[in-house]
Amino acid sequence: MGPGVLLEPVAPLELSVNRWQPSSLRKQAIPEDTPEIIDRKVRGLLNKLTIERFxxxxxxxxxxxxxxxxxxxxxxxxxxxxxxxxxxxxDETACEMYARLCRKMMEQISPKVQDKGIKNPEGKPIAGGQLFRKYLLNHCQEDFERGWVTKEATAAATKLKATEDEAAKAEAEKNNEEGAALYSEEYYAAQKAKRQGLGLIKFIGELFKLQMLTERIMHECIKKLLGNVENPEEGGIESLCKLLATVGKLLDTPKARAHMDVYFSRMKDMAKSNNVNARMQFMLQDLIELRERSWIPCNAVAAPRRLQRSMNEYVRFHLLLSEC
Incomplete structure (x- = not known):
């Protein structure tokens, strides 16, 4: 364009709705009461949650x-x-901390928090800590029942993987080859579901220890896990042992002694069953012996003996020095 050429007037640019904006401006534009913001904020706080900063x-x-x-x-x-x-x-190791968090939330949630869809026998909406506990119980029940659906997939995938490993091993021996067996996506998904199921059982037990769940719920869970004594599944046995190791001492009271005797009688039968592998048999036997020791861990029983032995050796050593 040469000098002196006049340009026609152009309309100013209009701001589009989906225009690019810096992240800082986008955060200010989104209200804080949206589920997305709450999800991001609470997730961030849960990732920072530790015993020291609880x-x-x-x-x-x-x-x-x-x-x-x-x-x-x-x-x-x-x-x-x-x-x-x-x-x-x-994170199974942090279940106790998260149970403490639920207990604190139940105690400190505002009584103004309500749900008009959930009402008490008087027809009034449940609010505050009572509402929070209601939600918690529903979530525990749903996750526990969902775990019994996924456990079938876990058992099927584990059995399939064992069959594939045997076939791959036989083929490798036939060809004089050594190779690592490949794990299918179904197997990894089943193992993940198994870990999450054990974490759920541990979390439920910790909630009961903080009086968030009742004894009746614990007994119902144990009866569910003991439903198939003749041909039990590995996931059910592990869940049973995890739950009783967590809450067994609190449940084993004179009032519920008869129920506990029945549970452990069935567990003894399971430990002798040919349908239970050696690992599960040892796990059941460890739990049976734990109850026989009045729920005192074996390391706690052995610790004073080791200490006494060390002290005796220390005294004998100084006596020998004095004689010299």
Whole structure:
């Protein structure tokens, strides 16, 4: 274009709805009461939750639950409970900490948090800690029953993998080759479901220890796990041993002694069954011996003996020195 050429006027640019914006501006544009923001914030806080920082982090999580106390559908407590469950079943070692978090949330949730769809016998909406405990019980029941659906897939995938390994091993021996057996995607998915199931059982036990769940619920879980004594599945035996190792001492009271005797009688029969592999037999036997020791772990029983032995050796050593 040469000098002196006039340009026609152009309309100013209009801001489009889906235009690009910096992340800082996008965060300001999204309201804090959306499920996406709550999910991201609570997930971040749960990732930071540790025993040392339990009080300040748990207080922030409770603030997010109480922030939407004017909503009457209870969606925020349900969302937070789901996130807590996801973290608990993936980290079995932290189940006790997450159970403490649930207990604290039940005690400190605002009484204004309600769900109009859940009412007490008087016809009034359940609110506050009572509502939170109701949600928690429903989630425990749903996850426990869902675990009994996935356990069939776990057993089938494990059996299929064992068959494939035997075939691959026979083929390798035939060809004088050594190779690592490949694991199928179904096998990895089944093993993941198995780990999550054991984490759920541990978490349920820790909730019971904090009086979040009742003894009746624990007995129903044990009866469910003991339903097939003649041909039990490996996942059911592991879950049973995990649950009783966590809550057995609290359940084994004079009031429930008869029930516990029946449970352990069935477990003794399972330990002698030819349909149970050696690993599960040892696991059952360890639990039976744990009850016979009044629920005192074997390392706790052996510790004083080792200490006494060390002290005796220490005294004999100094006596020998004195004689020299």
């Amino acid at each position: 009080d300040p982090i748990s207080a922030q999580i409770i603030q997010w639950v109480n922030k939407l106390e004017n909503d009457k559908d209870g969606r925020t407590p349900i969302q937070v409970i789901r996130l807590v469950f996801e973290n608990a079943i993936h």
